[in-house]
Amino acid sequence: xxxKFDLEKMLRExxxxxxxxxxxxxxxxxxxxxxxxxxxxxxxxxxxxx
Amino acid sequence: MTVRKxxxxxxxxxxxxxxxxxxxxxQLECEVVGEAGDGQEAVAMYRSLKPDLLLLDVNMPRQTGxxxxxxxxxxxxxxAVIMLTSVFDRETVGRCLSLGAVNYIRKDTPLxxxxxxxxxxxxxLATREEEHGG
Numbered sequence: 150x151x152x153k154f155d156l157e158k159m160l161r162e163x164x165x166x167x168x169x170x171x172x173x174x175x176x177x178x179x180x181x182x183x184x185x186x187x188x189x190x191x192x193x194x195x196x197x198x199x
Numbered sequence: 200m201t202v203r204k205x206x207x208x209x210x211x212x213x214x215x216x217x218x219x220x221x222x223x224x225x226q227l228e229c230e231v232v233g234e235a236g237d238g239q240e241a242v243a244m245y246r247s248l249k250p251d252l253l254l255l256d257v258n259m260p261r262q263t264g265x266x267x268x269x270x271x272x273x274x275x276x277x278x279a280v281i282m283l284t285s286v287f288d289r290e291t292v293g294r295c296l297s298l299g300a301v302n303y304i305r306k307d308t309p310l311x312x313x314x315x316x317x318x319x320x321x322x323x324l325a326t327r328e329e330e331h332g333g
Contacts, residue, residue, distance in 0.1 A: 185296055
């Protein structure tokens, strides 16, 4: 099973960076998805090193 | 030297989307080894074909793509699955990425960009295989 990380928190941070707010069923742009993937990769690399 | 083509499976309930994806995968010089029309069929077909990459829709009958993703990754933790879908709300994207989808592509992405994302993912998988001595 893949390691869990706080994706919800990270996505909220991305939305705040983009100034998108965070209410309702928020749709993500491809760029936001890309950022989420990058963060996940970073998170897993760091966990792998630890 | 013969380069092995990547074996790709497509799961989407819409036939015209499967046709489009088949054409796109062909342009990437990969081989489409199977097409599934719903989530249950996708899981069963994945088990028998074990493709290098699965392009998986979310909104499908019988079993949704995210449920199928969970089942496939539960059984095959190294499975490479790209979600390719019109569903891109935060909750679904978050769930699929947390489960371990290797990429998540919006269906409204222009074809050249979609191809680039799939190619990029395949390159990442090749690196992963090398790192694991595959």
